Amino acid sequence: MSDFDYFAHDDRSHFERMLAGLPYVANAEHEAANRQAMALAIQYERDYLENPERAQQTLQRLCGELGPEVTVRPPLRVDYGVNLHLGERTFINYGLTALDVARISIGANCQIGPNVQLLTPTHALEPIPRAAGVESAAPIIIGRNVGWCRHWRVIATTNCRGDDIRYLCVAPRARSTRTAAANAYHSLNSGGARCAPPRTWLRVP
Numbered sequence: 001m002s003d004f005d006y007f008a009h010d011d012r013s014h015f016e017r018m019l020a021g022l023p024y025v026a027n028a029e030h031e032a033a034n035r036q037a038m039a040l041a042i043q044y045e046r047d048y049l050e051n052p053e054r055a056q057q058t059l060q061r062l063c064g065e066l067g068p069e070v071t072v073r074p075p076l077r078v079d080y081g082v083n084l085h086l087g088e089r090t091f092i093n094y095g096l097t098a099l100d101v102a103r104i105s106i107g108a109n110c111q112i113g114p115n116v117q118l119l120t121p122t123h124a125l126e127p128i129p130r131a132a133g134v135e136s137a138a139p140i141i142i143g144r145n146v147g148w149c150r151h152w153r154v155i156a157t158t159n160c161r162g163d164d165i166r167y168l169c170v171a172p173r174a175r176s177t178r179t180a181a182a183n184a185y186h187s188l189n190s191g192g193a194r195c196a197p198p199r200t201w202l203r204v205p
Contacts (some may be wrong), residue, residue, distance in 0.1 A: 021102055025133045040058060040077060041077060067090065077097045085105040091112065100120060105140070106146075110146045120138060
């Protein structure tokens, strides 16, 4: 690590800094929390098949907030779980990866397609803090009643704050901080710009 102390006037632990949305350096506390979350995610997958009631209890322990009647089909992969907030009656299909270094919030009545990746971590661009191991993250906020968020990957700082969106398709590496209009179809290309939806979307009621 560099001789320069980036956190000289902050008495908080690096894990507390991470939870506060501030730059931090990952350490043994992060590793322990990550391993605990991994264990709960594996336990949830087992419970989902063997004991659905216990599975919901395990998911409640794993997530920072879990609304009623939420369905999450395993496998579910998280960094810590504590920053994952799922609104009531939301449905998440197989294979969600939620790297919740920062808050990931999915509103009520959302539908998330298979193999979606919600990735909040960011990394220093300047060489000195990067070499010092300084990390950070930015939140991902998805509003309520968003229909079928799909197509692979939503990168940190992508805030789909609009509500009542019929269909949201996000391309790999797409970034957007726009507010999506309600009752509409939305597609973001890899540059974060909106692009026309396929014709088949227009047949969705």
